[in-house]
Amino acid sequence: MPTASSPSDPVVVVAAALYDDGGRLLAARRSAPPDLAGRWELPGGKVEPGESPEHALARELREELGIAAVPVDRVPGEWPLKPGYVLQVWRSRVLSGTPRPLQDHDELRWLTPDEIWSVDWLDQDVPAVKEVLGRETS
Template structure:
């Protein structure tokens, strides 16, 4: 089992931040929600705070993370459990430290960009969550 956390960072215009995977990685060139693997003994929220600092150079208070949904996906050699959190507050300006680029999109526009299969079901959940705000 591979436990991975990701954030749907939202701005005041109702857009969500996605990052493009580097060309030298699995699923290269696809757009994804920032985040990464949970290390052994690490709480998911702490892992996401760490990953957002490492990938985007932003500081996030764990209290600003709201668990939104998850995806459970079988892979060739293991199983992926991907937890998605909603976050609308952070300190700093996101920078693509571990990605080819960053882009802000309204949730419905995410359907038009290439994303990893595990991220695609998150789009409808994000549309509903941001509409309810």
């Protein structure tokens, strides 16, 4: 259910921890904006006014990756991004489609737990990825 927000509330950015059947995590390499290009992130985007985080995540994954996905559960915590923005991460499941980079990304990689740190994650995604990994191994 959407909640009302005040002008001082941070903009919520939602991201998906998407896993395949082999337990690999999906990472997306940014192609834009220029200051983020070439760095890796968990895919997702901004929650629009009046939109629930779960709905926003499903919409963003459809727009950015061309898949139908559903959030399964929220990873505990929130991580600050740039001023006025906060990141929330959801474990999510692909319902249909094969992820492909459609917007803001030029490459996707399914990473095994041993490969997670083989990509140059955006600084703000590092603590979220660590939390996701901690949940998967507990």
